[in-house]
Amino acid sequence: MNEAKTLPFEKKAIGKSPWRVDGIGLVTGTAKFTDDIFLKNMLHAKILGSPHAHARILEIDTTAAEKLPGVVIVLTYKNVPRVPHTTAGQGYPEPSPYDTFMFDTKVRFVGDRVACVAAETPEIAEQALKLINVKYEALPAVFDVREAMKEGAPIIHDEPDADGIHDRKHNIAAHYDVEIGNLANGLKEADFVFEEEFETQYAQHCALEPHVCIGYLDDNHRIVLRTATQVPWHARRIVAQCLQIPVNQIRVIKPRIGGGFGSKQEVLLEDLCALITVRTRRPVKIEYTRREEFIASRTRDPSIVKMAIGVKKDGTFTAIDQRVTSWTGGYGGHSLTLLTNVGSKTLPFYHCKNVRFWGDSVYTNLPVTGAYRGYGATQGAFAMEQVMDMIANKLGIDPIELRKKNHIQKGETNPVFAALGEGKEGHDNPIESCGLDECIDRAAAAIGWNTKHRRYQKRDPNAKIKRGIGMACLMQGSGIAGIDMASARIKMNEDGSFNLLMGATDLGTGSDTILAQIAAQVLGVTTDKMLTYSSDTDMTPFDKGAYASSTTYVSGGAVKKAAEACRDKILKVAAEMLKEDVANLRCENAKVVSKSGKEVPFPNIISRSLYGQNQFQIEGEASHVSYVSPPPFAAHFAEVEVDTETGQVRVVDYVAAVDCGVAINPKLAEGQVEGAVMNGLSYALCEEMVFDELGRMLNPSFFDYRLFTTVDAPKIKTILVETYEPSGPFGAKSIAEIGINGPLPAIANAIYDACGVRMKKAPFTPERVLAAILAGK
């Protein structure tokens, strides 16, 4: 791992990979996930999902279900508040249409909520679902966005009080159109124009832990939700909205989480848990089955990305046009932001004066799409980075050189950021750190680019197994500029340890550890001296949640500030004890040390503060918001073998180099990259939700839904390229997502390098690759 060349601080607690602060619990199995919690007298609830992709509910008869012994309550549209809302836990006011109700008189996809039964056992609840008699009026359904936008297509949202939908008659949930410069002129200036269309598929996050929530009343009859959520505060707000009660009646506590990847940015079970608990005065647990997780939670939005890029012969871009049409499924929570993110993570990446982005997010009668690692950038990179490859091939330039010539550099900015909603109040997201060239060079060297690219085909054009190599360059963000806010609180204990209370939500990523390292670095202690607690709407201060690669960067900024406030108080007490100026003091090895060599250990300082002269609790609290979203950058290289007889693609070697700013915890950073690459490989090569002609998913299980596991893993080499991001905590940027964006284009480009076919539709299954090879012959 390369070090950022000159850092304005010395790495102590950061730059190391200590034990995870939740490691003992995870390793020994004592860590409590939501499903590990069993409460006395707890009900179990099950949800009746719609068998129809599109239907009106004419009547629901729950009498038989209610009579089944052990059934305690049945909820339908008839007995719950009808409040339009969104399930997407985003900033507030949300950029989402309020197109959702707890239960509606219409269902919009197979699996859409129809009723919910709470009973003494899960089995009774399940049995009761079968006793609910629903009379549906089936409506014509539409499953393809191209059809859905047409005049005369079934209108999916025709409810009177839907709000914020862009164009209901054409099923357009959200629309965005912006032009920077003059696209038409730019295209005219071009020597070549590349017009291509790419399409990605439906896929699910497949977190090992499905959505699960427990609700109960506390001692004072307030609702407590222990829930696997990425967004505790948004969940509290949305549940309060649904139930029409003040947020002070709800406490959301996040236990350990078994992965989110965006799916748990959605409030899917909490409203039901809260309402059942309030109505029955009993605890209740709801947990999605794997099938429900596939069809009724959230998925990646399939997108059609049309690119038109004008290029001069020398590889200068004169125009970039990106038109995106994406599936939002039955509801539109993330429709607008997913859409614009396709552009905002790809269009500002390359120098070009004339840029247009236009897009529509379109309702269909398929499962609801939402936040998923990469969040549009994955789809955008798939398109953009293949076109780059095409351009390089056409112009006879090395793809590396084309990118190096055009990509954004440190010290630059691009008005496209602001045009696509990145930044607030005119902040234009200046790039203050960019290690992309180093990423490219080191990854290229590691995989042997120069000796392999465009070489294999020449060797044996008739080989059955063909080798190829491809690459892609990537950019993501670190939080949502000007929107994401985080807070943290830290207090000192008598032994010189600290309680670090964070709003930040560790969803399994290890962010609690990373944030503890940041605090430990500020305070001059080892990370094990940080007792972490996250996140709980009663106990910890506000945090917008864990999404948009914001935790290390934004929440880390809050933790750093809180720790600094705490440190300043420590130094003040120590200054009195040592009779020194605060300016001469620093925290080091759990002591305060003066320039003149005097020192006092932390326990003496806090003892004096709590019990002695000073008598106050040494603590610090801070909030942090960033008006920029510094992109991590990455270069991915894939080497593949394509079996030209079967279409089977095997990834032989994969190198991912990422500019992560300063790596707070190198092992966790590498883990994020490896996990994201595996996730992307799986998405590129096999994952796909398949539906029948009635909109029913045909493969809603891990048996039928092909997913990469460790046995499928190729050799993956991760290279952390450290830069110093001045706006980040100790120079860090966030890299939770960027890694997933590489495999699609890098493998597609490698397939092209191997056998000359362009994979414009993912995933690259043997059938699809073989068809492309055959079509090309």
Place this chain on the structure above:
Amino acid sequence: MNEAKTLPFEKKAIGKSPWRVDGIGLVTGTAKFTDDIFLKNMLHAKILGSPHAHARILEIDTTAAEKLPGVVIVLTYKNVPRVPHTTAGQGYPEPSPYDTFMFDTKVRFVGDRVACVAAETPEIAEQALKLINVKYEALPAVFDVREAMKEGAPIIHDEPDADGIHDRKHNIAAHYDVEIGNLANGLKEADFVFEEEFETQYAQHCALEPHVCIGYLDDNHRIVLRTATQVPWHARRIVAQCLQIPVNQIRVIKPRIGGGFGSKQEVLLEDLCALITVRTRRPVKIEYTRREEFIASRTRDPSIVKMAIGVKKDGTFTAIDQRVTSWTGGYGGHSLTLLTNVGSKTLPFYHCKNVRFWGDSVYTNLPVTGAYRGYGATQGAFAMEQVMDMIANKLGIDPIELRKKNHIQKGETNPVFAALGEGKEGHDNPIESCGLDECIDRAAAAIGWNTKHRRYQKRDPNAKIKRGIGMACLMQGSGIAGIDMASARIKMNEDGSFNLLMGATDLGTGSDTILAQIAAQVLGVTTDKMLTYSSDTDMTPFDKGAYASSTTYVSGGAVKKAAEACRDKILKVAAEMLKEDVANLRCENAKVVSKSGKEVPFPNIISRSLYGQNQFQIEGEASHVSYVSPPPFAAHFAEVEVDTETGQVRVVDYVAAVDCGVAINPKLAEGQVEGAVMNGLSYALCEEMVFDELGRMLNPSFFDYRLFTTVDAPKIKTILVETYEPSGPFGAKSIAEIGINGPLPAIANAIYDACGVRMKKAPFTPERVLAAILAGK
């Protein structure tokens, strides 16, 4: 209730008696006390207490106990760390001798710890205790402090590593001797010298909830103690000391508590729970039986108080000499501070230039004494206020006038405060509020003093039932000056509610409500907008605990400061929104209102702060320490009937007027006074722990230990006399203890008024009263 005449603020949330913040839970039975918590796989532990008052343990054989099916661990001195410590949870470093070990090779009172068994059920644990074979060498025991101090008495603490014991050879745990002015000269100046000796008895707090603690390991294998404690931070510190682990390995959480009265200021079970949990990796519960609560927890320290007061004919005091000898029992946790508090709460009360206090706290082989409501002041007032009555009678002055002439007044101070350890760094505890004269006048009027005092005897000297009336004046403190420190934290939620996280420990008094009212008053909301949480060493900031009448005054001060810090941030955001100067803004009715009539509701402010322009968590945290301990004052009047044939004393009427500063919550203030008066009536008239000649308590049950219940209650009238204490939160002082100090002297004086006998030894049981009457004849 009288209002403090002019307050520098308008009462809004304070001065009212809203629902208790924990009221719903308490009323509906959902509130969780420690014993309401059941954990899976939980062990139950029982303690083997010594049958001997004084013995050496020659051998313990636990083999049979360990073999009993269901027994998991047996602890004795052989397998636990031997760390000298104190169980008294006081300030740190403690003013207590380190004379205690988890288990020792010697036992010092009947019930002293010998072993502890943890088993699958309480029954098995109990059965296993009987299988522990202990070989004792019985030692001569001593039960009376007068005997214990003599040369040649059995030495109770002869262990080599005992620390801080004043004089082991004479069993003196603590000693104090201080003279202000010149006592001898003062006595010479006197026209009369009154020399009297008074003695009080052993009594137990009799909290409905006995000591109970649950230990378990959290997800990360840290020890969590959910325990009925008044001192979570001291408990954490002491357990860490006993187990020789850092405090960061321990979290102490205080559930609802069913009364403490000082007994739960002691760390009696937490060390065992922690050690069993660490050794077995299982949860464990230990709960005292009522018998153990009597003999093995803590009790009020019986005291012999010798008074010598020199008086001029006009009632001017020339000298006050107070000599105290108190029982500390087998261990000396509170020995020093209990001792000095006898003097510090009575000697500065009256003007006198020549004062001496000297005292010894003496080990015996009886149960350990400790903190108990009144904390020495009860014993001191019993002596002082009877002598006052004697002086008044001798000089022919109305007792009221004698007190009014001599008691400390607003604007004065008394060097005796500082001499007896009240105040730090030369703070001399100036009296800034004193409503005692009003207390006296209003209480006297309420009971009809002028028409009754010294009247009854004249009416019918030969009546069988004689009526009398007596009074006493009292003083306590509000926290320990310069020692007690408290902290609080408050954060604002999206609906304009607040989370108030307090280190303060509500032990059933309702202090959570009082502190919530203080915060609500600052923030201009109703008390129900405060979501309170107390107290938890991980989550809430430090607080020294609930003792010494400190919560309203000291913790209230911290809450007020934290709320003010929070308010200032609210006003800052509102100032931007309203385009007004902060100076023109105030919080009122959950809004910020400007002088010019503009206003903005709290939810808009916090929404802007969390999601809008400002983007920070509005919160405030503060610590507070007071260098004074402003005394609440009280005047108590009792009217009694004495049956001269049986010695039975019946309290006919009781009036307690208290200067409480500003009453934050009048109903809770009245409740404190009534509860304390009932407690004192019971102590004065019937409560007494009786021991046999081997030091075994003869009445360790509610059947045999006579305790006042509601059916015994006389008419009690409580008068809150409001003054404004400038150092208190909104002018408040603390009044948790003062009420218990009145019944002993007021009733004794009333008995004298009724039938001319002086009760110098408590309790005033029929036997003792009859004996005094017969002796006087």
